[in-house]
Amino acid sequence: MNRSTLKLALLSTTLVAGMADAQDATLIIESWRNDDLTLWQDKIIPAFEAENPGIKVKFTPSAPAEYNAVLNSKLDAGSAGDLITCRPFDASLALYQAGHLSDLSDLDAMSNFSDVAKSAWQTDDGSATFCVPMASVIHGFIYNKDAFEELGIEVPTTEAEFFAALDKIKEDGSYIPMAMGTNDQWEAATMGYNNIGPNYWKGEEGRLALIKGEQKLTDEAWVAPYATLARWGAYLGDGYEAQTYPDSQNIFTLGRAAIYPAGSWEISGFNTQATFEMGAFKPPVQNAGDTCYISDHTDIGIGMNTASSNPEAARTFLAWVASPAFAEIFGNALPGFFPLSKTPVALEDPLAKEFASWRDQCESTIRSTYQILSRGTPNLENDTWGASVAAIKGTATPEELGQKLQAGLASWYEPQQ
Amino acid sequence: MNKARIRWHILVFLAPAVIVYTAVMIFPLFNTLRLALYTRIEQERVFAGLDNFRTLFFDPIWAEQFWNALGNNFWFFLVHMLVQNPIGIALAALLSHPRLRFAALYRSAIFIPTILSFVIVGFAWKLILSPIWGIAPSMLDAVGLKSLFAPWLGKEEYALTTLALISVWQFVGIPMMLIYAALLTIPEEILEAGEVDGITGMSAFWKIKLPLILPSIGIISILTFVGNFNAFDLIYAAQGALAGPDFSTDILGTFMYRTFFGFQLQLGDPHMGSAIAGAMFAIILLGVCIYLFGIQTRMRRYQL
Structure with a gap:
């Protein structure tokens, strides 16, 4: 009697938990930008969640100097988040080659970026792009x-x-x-x-x-x-x-x-x-x-962990990151990180504007x-x-x-x- | 019919400790040593024999870093042996003086840094010694010795010694406590008998107490050796994984961490990292063996 009650209780909790999962996919973002925690929590994530009900996003940064070591250990242990903030070039290329990052070449929104912007997160022959460029x-x-x-x-x-x-x-x-x-x-x-x-x-x-x-x-x-x-x-x-x-x-x-x-x-x-x-x-x-x-310098991209349990939700998020809407929010929420998308973004911060203006004057x-x-x-x-x-x-x-x-x-x- | 009974209770009582220790210590240790014998070629792990060790000891780029780290490690150890342990013994001798007042207070005060986290110690000392916000320059200025101040942690020639002395400050409580306990076990009668023979004051310490606490000093030395050659935390907390300036504070622990986990654009190489860990293990094992067989067995012990 007692035992069957327990069974029932356990069963019902798993069911409830399972249903909650089906409704709300939770995406976890790994990042080294611990300085930006509040900006993600107050501006970027609410904007995404408002457009995409049913997907919850959590931003969990670590210290910049430790990020690569922490991330590699987490990926090897299978405990890393769904979305991986990508360092440019070899650190991320190695993760792609080791099978930790998904190929995103077929993501439609990738066409919003120039080849130079994508080059930091491509294989040497340019055949696969594995991170969405975020900022330089x-x-x-x-x-x-x-x-x-x-x-x-x-x-x-x-x-x-x-x-x-x-x-x-x-x-x-x-x-x-x-x-x-x-x-x-x-x-x-x-x-x-x-x-x-x-x-x-x-x-x-x-x-x-x-x-x-x-x-x-x-x-x-x-x-x-x-x-x-x-x-x-x-x-x-x-x-x-x-x-x-x-x-x-x-x-x-x-x-x-x-x-x-x-x-x-x-x-x-x-x-x-x-x-x-x-x-x-x-x-x-x-x-x-x-x-x-x-x-x-192309500095930040974002890719998808191949072991993610919510690949569909993760791709939805990445497509949103590649959209001009994100570039607008990101460029102005984080002045100094310049979005890489082809559509020009109107910056408001005077200092950021000054930096960005050099792009027209210099190589x-x-x-x-x-x-x-x-x-x-x-x-x-x-x-x-x-x-x-x-x-x-x-x-x-x-x-x-x-x-x-x-x-x-x-x-x-x-x-x- | 004298069949030996299997004494199951021994196995049962040993099992928990043996299983836990094997799972968390022995297995990882041997697995690390095994990892050092492999290398990664094109995403495949292949057996490489002793190649990693050959690279570590004979490839000029790796060997230079390895010997630099090992040399720094020996200096780190030497500073502890020459500063930490004598001060620990002196403090213990003072504390065990029967007429010293507030002995318990001093004992706790000196021991407290030992229980602090490395991160706190590293950060606090970095601030104390900071040329910009630190109190060290203004304190020296107050006594007119400002010219003696230098940004010690940023100079190649001083950084390692400074860190070693910070570590001494943190851990001087350990030899003090061990020696203090050893000194307390010396019976009054022996000292009184010495006094009758005219041995008092300082000579009582040198001639009676010191020989009796030598085994404890030996234990402290070997603990210092193992602790120093496994050191990592303080250097990492204060100087980061590159152990700057210009690798002058790089010890085996930071070298191993940087190689194993990678740093900035340098990708982690678990196999070379394990090779360094293997070398560290061998060095410590050798040091402990020299102590156990070369020194401890010859040490004279007195029955009290």
């Missing part, structure tokens, strides 16, 4: 407008003007000329080397030549940015060697520094933190009138180390972090760094041998 980030410098006005500095466009401005700020002494540290290493490479570098190696031209093996990392175009970075050291704050990334962000938003070498992803955070007016300028060119090149490229070149050991991207730090600290000469990087790359990359 643009590099440049954000500056404190009040500080520039106070010191009477014009926005620099050439390198000479840039260093003259830094000298002037340093001389005055009331602001730290530039807010950047070398403790976390990646800023030196991402906001340093890959920010100013495209002007030297002429954007895509140099990047593709490096992949083909026609240029080497010991060439002038690839070594010269290190020489410029070496001059930065003098303008960073006291003890910059132990200054972390959040330290730099805080120093700038507290108004203690005048210039911040930036990625556009900082915009939303800075808007809420800083009390002064901010402006942005693109990486200065060597001589006035030179063509300018900017790093407009766009992506970070030099991301496509193909960081596939082997030693890892070129990680080595570039160390090299950029060494350049700023002055512990190695630009030529030595070029030789070391070239030797590392040539040790496994055939076109460079």
Whole structure:
């Protein structure tokens, strides 16, 4: 008697649970953008759920530095979410090849994206696309407008003007000329080397030549940015060697520094933190009138876990992500992440508009180390972090760094041998 | 008819511990060692014999990182042996002094950091030593020694030693407690007999107490060795997986983590990672064996 009651109870709960499942498919999104949690919860997810009743979405980010390790372990263990936020290039390609990401080439909405936008999430031959491109980030410098006005500095466009401005700020002494540290290493490479570098190696031209093996990392175009970075050291704050990334962000938003070498992803955070007016300028060119090149890096995509228990709902979500409606919400909810869809999106944030306007004035490229070149050991991207730090600290000469990087790359990359 | 009875109760009582220990320790350990013998080619796992170890020890790129990490590990251990353990012993000797007041308070205060999480310790010390917000520069400034301050965690030459000293600060309570307990077991009569023979004060410590606590010091040394060569958390919490600046704080634990799970654009390689884990296991095993057979068996013990 007792036992059959229990059975009945168990049976009914499973049935109820099963029915709830049928009504509400829950999608879980894996992401490294823990900064954007509230934006997803307050703006993006409600907009989707309003249009698609019956699908619930949960955004569960982890810390950026741990994301890849955490995600890989979860995928191998079969406990990862339905939707996977994709890092560009090899990290996601490896997941596709290992069978963790579904082929999305047949998704209709994929036609909303240009080939360049899709290239970060395609197989080398371009036959399969496995993530929907979401956004790119643009590099440049954000500056404190009040500080520039106070010191009477014009926005620099050439390198000479840039260093003259830094000298002037340093001389005055009331602001730290530039807010950047070398403790976390990646800023030196991402906001340093890959920010100013495209002007030297002429954007895509140099990047593709490096992949083909026609240029080497010991060439002038690839070594010269290190020489410029070496001059930065003098303008960073006291003890910059132990200054972390959040330290730099805080120093700038507290108004203690005048210039911040930036990625556009900082915009939303800075808007809420800083009390002064901010402006942005693109990486200065060597001589006035030179063509300018900017790093407009395809940074975020989103794909589907092959092990998802709700593939239909997941595809519905991805189709929505690929639609102009999403681009509009995303571009404005997260100023600084620029949607990649072909339909132009009207941006409202002035700082984001400034960054986006460079796309019309300059040639766009992506970070030099991301496509193909960081596939082997030693890892070129990680080595570039160390090299950029060494350049700023002055512990190695630009030529030595070029030789070391070239030797590392040539040790496994055939076109460079 | 003298058939030996199988003593089932022994098996039954041992079983839970053996099963749990095998499932969570022994099996993963040997599986990791097995994983080190494979490699992945085109999505297929293939047996590679000792190739991974050959790469680790002889490929210039891998070997440089491995020896760098191992060297750093030895320095990390050396700092603990030279700073943590002597201070622990000295503190224990002070605490066991019968006329010391508030001994219980000091004991707890010194032991508390040991129970803190690595993440908290790493973060707190990073803030203390921060050149921007930290109290270390202003404290030095207050006594006129500002010129001595450097961004220690960001300098190649100081970072590892700084982290080792932070770890010493955190764990000095452990040798202190163990030695303190050993000192308490020394009977008063022996010390009194020494006093009759004219051995008092410092010489009582050197001639009577120290020889009696040597076995405890041996245990502490081996615990320090195992703990330091398995260390990972503090470095990861304070410096991240790249163990900057320029790998100067890279120890075997962070090297293994970076290789096994991957980092940023570097993809994880569980097989090379397991090879490093295997090397760590061998080093620790060797160290423990040297201690057990070389030192502990020769140590003279006194019956109290």
